[in-house]
Amino acid sequence: MNVETTSSAAAARPTEPRIRTELPGPRAQALIARDEAVGSPSLTRAYPLVAESADGIWVTDVDGNVFCDFAAGIAVASTGHAHPRVVAAIREQAGRLIHIAATDFYEPRYLEFNERLAAIAPFEETARVFLTNSGTEAVEGAVKLARHHTRRPAIIAFEGAFHGRTLGALSLTSSKLKQRAGFGPLLPMVFHAPYPRVRAWREGSGGDGTAELEVLRRSILGRLVAPADVAAIVVEPVQGEGGYFPAPAAFLRGLRDICDEHGILLIADEIQSGMGRTGKWWAMEHVGVEPDLVTTAKGIASGMPIGAFIARESVWTWPPGAHGSTFAGNPVCAAAGLATLELIEDGLMANATTMGDRLRSALEAVASDAHAVRDVRGIGLMVGVEFHTHEQANAVERAAFERGLLVLECGESTLRLCPPLVVDAAAVDLAARLFGEALEAARYPEPGPAEVGG
Ligand SMILES: Cc1ncc(COP(=O)(O)O)c(C=O)c1O
Structure with a gap:
């Protein structure tokens, strides 16, 4: 290694x-x-x-x-x-090209990083990628894409979740009241379901999330919002800022079932749990549940500011001009990301x-x-x-x-x-x-x- x-x-x-x-x-x-x-x-x-x-x-x-x-x-x-390999990649790229704006022009590191991320996407279907500058922007983008694709307004997130602090992502965040206080009104039609906070967590050890799924089915999708109005369920497979709670496998499987039943997209926020931190590229892989979209940032480039949302080919139905960003996919960050992915894979x-x-x-x-x-x-x-x-x-x-x-x-x-x-x-x-x-x-x-x- x-x-x-x-x-x-x-x-x-x-x-x-x-x-x-x-x-x-x-x-x-x-x-x-x-x-x-x-x-x-x-x-x-x-x-x-x-x-x-x-x-x-x-x-x-x-x-x-x-x-x-x-x-x-x-x-x-x-x-x-x-890490010397990351530092070398940054130095080399900074001497070659620092910025070009991937929204408007092509650039090799940008596309190579997209290719690498698409290749490790946590689903079978072919993937496409949009690079961002941060985690919160990855969540914003994923939610925008889900809404645009489904033409549905509502989003379901979970109590205790952290998805970022820009206004759209903040609407999903509910880990601490002080993060939301004073910033309303936030996005309408965002509903928070209970998240199973299972202590003494071990695979198969009690606390399988059945009760929480029941609240989601009966109270939220049964009384508050019609399933046909819901674009996406956004879940952290391991709740991060909320207290390091891994979701039980049965709970994530239950979410997948609900999504399949109602044409809802499942977005896994793996900004903290992804990129090899749990021993697999994605925490979702531990439970064998495929999301439709996944968000990543944090460990993706060893500290350089870059993130991504990755989705199944069939979800990318938005047209040119629907989404973009001046800095996102910056070549220096992408080069650091490429070196980082190699190291993660290599041991x-x-x-x-x-x-x-x-x-x-x-x-x-x-x-x-x-x-x-x-x-x-x-x-x-x-x-x-x-x-x-x-x-x-x-x-x-x-x-x-x-x-x-x-x-x-x-x-x-x-x-x-x-x-x-x-x-x-x-x-x-x-x-x-x-x-x-x-x-x-x-x-x-x-x-x-x-x-x-x-
Ligand atoms: C699961 C998750 N989503 C989103 C974010 C937001 O990322 P950023 O701080 O890069 O905007 C974080 C940051 O802690 C996170 O842990």
Whole structure:
């Protein structure tokens, strides 16, 4: 597997975090003060990390502290930071052509990236691809295409979903109230169905989503919106921002059945779960359910801003001019994407399975007698540790940071570990050990009776 050993810096890489100042350090403190004076107050920095550089799974801050990165820039740095093959592809392409506007002109990297993505589409039918600049734009585009193709107005999404923050995608998002508050009116005819939040998730272990499917069939499609008015059901096969909940196979199969019954398109939002993170290109492949459209972004180009929506050939019935974008499919991003896909195929996807299993077991072991931990779950390198309360999750997140481990909260009280797919056994064991130390060291309030269970 050609992953971590190709960089000349690899030999000099740390094997442990190095924390040599109080956190944040003096340079970080000064920069944070400047940032906070000029940046949008809407940003919610998890902890005071001021990144200066990064290599593989190691992030160095402006004071020279070195952290082990199990956040990967929100599940983005899939091939590790600054993978030499990705950096070379970016450098080469930047020297050749930075921009041409794929909406108006042809360009080789654009079409090659489309070809590669079409080849890995999670359905049998021939695929076409539209490249975007971000995840939210991929969702916008997929919803536009679904509406245009079906000529139907309504969309069904799920409680706890995160699909992005532009107004169309935001209308589907429902993971946190503050993401929606104050922005209405949002898209009309968007309905949110319950999503099965199955704890202690294992294939075949109870919680199959039957009750949630029943609500969708009876309450939503039976009372609120006629199935013939619904263009698409949009689902994350593993709910990401909502708390790292993998959907049970029976639930996804049930959605496919409903779609087939009523001519509704099934859109799988794989922006967080796709690109090999769960050990297959797409999380949908674990359950053998084919969507009609799939969205991707995040890990697709190792940090360069690009996403895509991919749909079956038969869905692309919109005419020239119906959709476009000035920057989308930028050749430098597409070149980084091509290098990224090669690396994922060339070992990283398999590594995600092996290391994911190791990480989950190791976390289960360190959490086994931590009263604050409610559940450890996930597929591949998309692992969540759920606490009883947000305060507990937050305290452990901070304690992990202070020990040099970067993790990120999601949902109401879950810490996600979504490292670069290049992690090896030593890194996984290190992360689990640091996580265990953080669990022990965190000073969090004991949960009150009302906060336990449910
Ligand atoms: C499942 C999913 N969809 C959409 C998005 C939005 O992507 P972006 O932040 O690139 O717009 C995200 C981002 O977290 C996501 O996890």
